């Protein structure tokens with residue numbers, strides 16, 4: 146039986162009543178697809194699914210893991226990383242401290258990209274890097290920092306574009322070996338982030354829908370990339386407002402390359418390309 150909008154509403158209301166999670170403003174299309182997959186994977190119908198949500202608290206955590214989309218990669222969208230390097234971090238270099246928050250950090254590749262870049266720019270020691278996600282499984286994987294070599298060969302192309310090449314000075318090339326940051330084991334099909342990078346970030350379980358800034362600090366830079374696409378417009382604006390409140394004056398917000406800020410809240414930022422700067 147196909148899942149109806151009424152079924153989806155029942156699932157959302159039950160999750161809300163039996164946990165701290167609120168998926169009522171997630172995009173219905175993507176949420177419905179994920180629930181359909183859960184029904185197949187767990188061999189359930191809607192009534193049994195709702196029963197499990199009501200009676201098995203640990204099932205709700207499984208459900209959250211199944212609902213969230215965790216696709217990510219190292220130096221994803223290299224052009225944005227060039228912007229981060231040459232237009233964002235270069236301006237923060239004179240700060241005594243640089244506070245960075247990766248909201249929706251998934252399995253950690255975005256965070257490690259940032260740390261590698263900070264290290265190449267000589268900014269690692271002055272950076273405080275926080276990373277958060279709603280999904281405890283991806284946070285566990287992120288902390289371990291080990292990825293498949295074979296499946297992620299394009300990581301190295303991205304790495305070259307951001308770390309080795311300078312798009313503004315084509316004759317400049319830095320010879321940075323991958324082994325500076327990763328233990329590469331082709332035989333075991335793994336790359337593992339080296340400890341001096343891996344131990345640096347603070348990883349936290351955090352739900353950006355129901356929780357505000359829990360970090361006891363404000364930020365110079367917040368990245369929330371490829372998360373807002375799963376939210377409706379109203380929720381996007383609420384979350385962006387949390388980020389706005391969490392930024393220092395002139396702080397920068399970076400979204401995914403296919404995401405943008407819309408509506409009245411745009412007046413709070415100066416937009417330049419993909420960079421949103423908090424207005425004074």
Ligand SMILES: C[S@@+](CC[C@H](N)C(=O)[O-])C[C@H]1O[C@@H](n2cnc3c(N)ncnc32)[C@H](O)[C@@H]1O
Nearest residue numbers: 213216217249251278279280352353354370371
């Ligand atoms: C597609 S991944 C994006 C990862 C990374 N930012 C990137 O662009 O490569 C989206 C992540 O957002 C997380 N997420 C979804 N809803 C969330 C919420 N309410 N609070 C915190 N994280 C959330 C998911 O668990 C997932 O790991």
